[in-house]
Amino acid sequence: MEDLQQVLDQCRPGPGAESSWMKSLFVFITDQLLPVLSGPAPLTGVCCQLTVSLVEKISEQLSVSHSLPVSYRPVSVSELLSKQHLACVSNLSWSTNQQRAWAREAELGLPGNSALPRVNLLLIGCLTEGRDGELRLTDSSGSVRCEDLSVSPGCLRLPVLLPHWNYIPHNAPGQQAGGWVELIVSPVLLLPGPEQGLAPAPGGAGLSGAVGVREAADWLQHKARGQRLSVYGEVGSVCPLLVVGGTTFFCFSLKDESHTLPVLVKDSSRLWMSRCVCVGQRVCVTALRVCVLRGWRGNNILCVSERSEIHTHTQEHTHTPADTPPTVMMSHSEEKEEAEPETDSVQSAVRMKESRVISYQGTVTQVVSEGAGLYMIDRTVGLCLAYQPALSRKLRAGDTVELHHVHFLYRPSPDFPPSMLCTCLRSTLRVTAFSRVGGSQPDYSCPGDGALPRLLLERNTGVSEYLWSCHLSSQLTHSLLPSVVKQQCVCVLSWKLMELVWRRGQRRRRDIYSEMLDEPHSCPLTKYRLDSAVHQYISVSELSESLQSDCWSSVCLRSLLPPGGSNLTSAQINSALAWSCRVLTSDPQHGEALRRRPLLLVGVLELPSQTSEHALQLRDATATVACVVTETSEEEEGGQRAAFNTAWIGCLVCVQHFTMVTERFLQSDFPSFQHLEQDRFISHRQYRVYLQFSLDHVHILSPSVAMVTHLRQRGAEPSGDITARKRRGEEEEEEEEERGGGQTAGRKRRREEEEKPASSSVTMTTASTSRPCVSVVIRVEQKEGVAWRNTGAGLKGDEAGLVLCFSVRAAVIGPVVSWGRDPKNGPMTDREAETERDDKVVLVLSAASSRWFSLLQSGCFYRLIAVNTQDPSVLIGCGVSGRSQVEQHTDSTLKVRSDWRFHTLTRPLLLSTCRQPLSAPVLTVSQLLDCRSAELVCFQGLVSDRIILTDKTSTSGHTHTGVRLTVCDQSGRSLQVYLDLSHTPYPPGLLPGNQLLLSAFQRKLSRSGSVYCRYLPVSSVTVISLGDKSSHQPPPAPMMHLGRWALSRENRFTVAQVKVHLVCFLFLQLQWSCSLCGSVYTQSCCSSRCQSTSSVFQSKAKLVIDDGTGEAHVWFSGALVRPLLGLADLQWEGLQRALKVRGHIEVSPRGLSEVCDSDDSLLHYLLCVCSSAAVCRSLSLTCRKHTNQRAEEMKRFSRGDRDFMTRMSRPLQLTCLHINPD
DSSP, rough: OOHHHHHHHHHOTTTHHHHHHHHHHHHHHIIIHHHHHHTTTTSSSSHHHHHHHHHHHHHHHHHHOOOOOOTTEEEEEEHHHHHSSOOEEEEEEHHHHHHHHHHHHHHHHHHHHOOOBBBBBEEEEEEEGGGOOOEEEETTEEEEEEEEEEEOGGGGSEEEESSSSEEOOOOTTTTTSOOOEESSOEEESSSOOOOSOOOOTTSSGGGGGBHHHHHHHHHHOOOTTTTTEEEEEEEEOOOOOOOEEEEEEEEEEEOOSSEEEEEEEOOOOGTHHHHOTTTOOOOEEEEEHHHHHHHTTTTTTEEEEEEEEEOOOOTOOOOTTOOSSSOOOOHHHHHHHTTOOOOOOTOOOOOOOOOEEEEEEEEEEEEEETTTTTTTTTTEEEEEETTSSSOSSSOTTTOEEEEEEEEEESOOOTOOOOEEOOTTTOEEEEEEEESSSSSOOOOOOOOOOHHHHHHHHHOOHHHHHHHHHHHHHHHHHHSSSSSSSSSGGHHHHHHHHHHHHHHOOOOOOOOOHHHHHHHSOOTTTSEEEEEEOOOOOOOHHHHHHHHHHHHHHOGGGGSSSOGGGOOOHHHHHHHHHHHEEEEESSSSSSBBBBBSOOOEEEEEEESSSSSSSOOEEOOOOOOEEEEEEEEOOOSTTOEEOOOOOOGGTTTTEEEOSOEEEEEEEEEEOOOOOOTTTGGGGGGEEEEEEEEEEGGGEEEEEEEHHHHHHHHHHHOOOTTTOOOHHHHHHHHHHHHHHHOHHHHHHHHHHHHHHHHHHTTOOOOOOOSOOOOOOOEEEEEEEEEEEOOOEEOOOOTTTOOOOOEEEEEEEEEEESEEEEEEOTTTEEEEOEEEEEGTTOOOOOOOOOEGGGGGTTTOTTTOOOEEEEEEEOOOGGSSBBBBOOOTOOOOOOEEEEEEOOOOEEEEEOOOGGGGGGSSSSOOOOHHHHHHHOOSOOOOEEEEEEEEEEEEOOOOOEEEOOOOOOOEEEOOOTTOOOOEEEEOOSSOOOTTOOOOEEEEEEEEEEEOOOSSSSSEEEOOOOOOOEEEOOSSSSGSSOOOOOOOOOHHHHHHHSSSSSSOOOOOOOOEEEEEEEEEEETTTBBEEEEEEEESSSSOEEEEEEEEEEEEEEEEOEEEEEEEEGGGGHHTTTTTTTHHHHHHHHHHTTOEEEEOOTTTOOOOOOOHHHHHHHHHHSTTTSSOOOEEEEEEESOOSSSEEEEEEEEEEEEEEEEEEEEEEEEEEEEEOO
């Protein structure tokens, strides 16, 4: 109490609050600070001295000198860490107005952020040196890490008062309570310490004998054992703290006008020097010794000893946070002058570029990813710290930083700002002013433990690849299904995708010593890859929204019409606009694309979730999109076929090459070509978006359990897929456990506990496989089409009872087998096959079970599994009841339930007796045209054209359900197929260029004798191969001679190319017609009563052609007449204007000697044109042969007084489709 009274007597506080406040200070120092200072030997009188000094220092800091700050209370370190959960600031010198002005300035500097709230707390303690040279404030209750701007070494191990400080608690989830203190201004000493001057250091190597950098470099080459050296110079670089083999060290360099000398600091008692050394300072380091740094080419290096001290040459230059660094500093405006002009990302080639080493100062405006070490400076410059060890104090928005020897990169990644700064092991990062704002909640898209920087350290990839992985990681966090990938696996998944996309070779090992010490400098950032056309990840919802928004805005209706569209009638225009499609590719180099960069999709392949769809789906957390999928066949030729392997269901995949299809359906009533800009003639718009890709271009990121079995049997298990190996081990252990191994379950649980904390692989959630079940192996022989049928099941109220339904006719390979757990697609066992069994079954799949339609393909083997039962009768089909003495020819029927599963048994999984290829006969288009007896056919062909026929509304809601497809084969022969889709889901993929398999279609003959095929309720259409840009055009028609073509009685070739000479015109008709009714249109009015005000110009001609082997008559119409007559565009337009008044003209030239008595100048002009040498020339034509012409006809000839009757073959009748270029 004597000490307390002595304090009160010396300070003379006012009565009441001030006296109580001073007593609390005395008690706090006695309880919290004195135990730290006294140690084993108590200090007498120190408590009184500290309290008086504290009151005096506090009074010096106050803006008001006549009172004490009784609102401030001292707080212990433990109380601060445990009870202060919000970031805060404390400043003794502030008035209320000053604090408000400070907060306003902070919030204006970083809009959207709130200034740190003020707290009236006093932090008093002893500054000590912690682990790895960190600064800590310590009292008897504990210690807290301190971050400083410039702390003198003289403050260490002495009691201090912190007059202005921030406290930042940990905000990361899962971390225990704690934080750090930011020292805004230097601590105030409460007791004087030893004088810090330029006195000689112990050991003989003092400041008086200090040498310059040049002399020290020479002395280094002739070192003397045991000698110590003092060196002065300017600090050129300060490397970050590194921990290698359990040893913590850092390096800095001293330089003069011509030499640079590295200095190594690895003594644990001198690591605090990293906080005192700043680039640009002139310092003197004492008691340096020479050592050999192993790993750095055996070079000698100066090393700080335990007796070394560092002194600042204050008389020459003292570096403070307000000083401008002596090295050249760049601002963002200066940086822009170095920017390169932006080039087209598609045309620019991948090249390597060298970075520039600069210094920079600015303010952190955004924390992009704390765990990945990515920040934004001055709102426009990116900062990457991943190539340095993680900072003990993470940067916050609002921090002012100073960077030296930082690499400037221009456009290293298209996903980040053009200007990027990246730090290497020689770079120096120094915070010159702490942030004034609390900042927003940090983004944990990259885990705070730094998974991506750790992968970067292990793999040593380039900065472009690293930035791409970081951006992908943040996107996958929001788009992947939560049930598919755990949070800590996103970084590993993005890294795996980066290695897949970039396909970089193994880089050389990173040499940390050379990176820090060598001249000239070389590091992973010296050169970087410049590739603006690298893949861009896109979520399913973003993809769908982009396609939907561009569906109608990107199309001009005039562009959807064929050439010569202005001369089409109203019916022709509306028919041409009824259906159109836009096909975009994922890679701009292969055609029209959605983005300027190649796209990348990541999602889970699933069965369709809606009963109105019968296509596979790709799903992520944002949306779902339908997919037309093909894969390589198991047959020897290895061609493409429709997807059949059910093991793909549930796999997390990356789709790298795909096409995006937007089908547009339009109901319109445009009167003419001139009205296409008026939307009032459009009555209904509809669109459909889906993807097309081959499973050969799909990369498995996390396989399903069935896919693990499939890959293991093929011997193609990815070596880096941890998930696959774990699942394989789990399956083997389950098999052992089923055989009675109780110890196996224990080992499994122990292994899971050991792997759980270190798990960093992608983990798929799967259902338990221990449920009992029964199964049967089948081979699909025929599949009917899916359609809405009235099955009478599931009727509720007044519902019509229409459900999606289809049936499959299959051969039963063996008996029903019982299992203790789900076998999925495991290898086929002997008990599942019976060689002499020849039973057939019809599987009926309706409602939810109809989702399997897209994966059940003819000729494939499947294991049908009924779960949660041991009753074999559930998989035995029931027969059809019949009358006595009536022979039945029907197969048994089995209705597939919604919870039953199909698993594809590929060839390696089958028994050797089942591996013979058994496939139904599939015809080509040529074989179908030539066959005579078949009525229900199965054939395949390439779609070359598609048009809409009817405008009915189907059960699925589509308004255009009548479709005519033109399919052809490699020979060029074509066939028309008519589809009625009014009672079936609208099938995707019926596009020009795709190869289709059409099953159970009816072959019919038209009245003209042409062969066509018609869709039946049991017909099925399957896409078996996807076309590229080149396959959209049908194969060229074969070359034919007219004589051979005329003698051919078979319709083997209906379309062919001919090289002929135009002999003469037989007929030419030019006419203005009403666009609505087709009548002749004269004098701006229609000749009929339709009162239309729109007209179209129509032309038609008939000529005689000869190729030396025969003669033919060929018809030309529409846009082909103008090039046939050899008229230019202006001449053709003038001819149309001249005909506008009369509306119609017919020309029938009979030869060059014919004389026309008419005064019609237009008729004379056309006769001259038709008989000119420019028209009667040689041409190459593509023509279609008329199939309904008579073979022979009777003709009468007169010779004198006699008449002769004879049979003559009619000339070959052709229609020109195209005039081929010479």
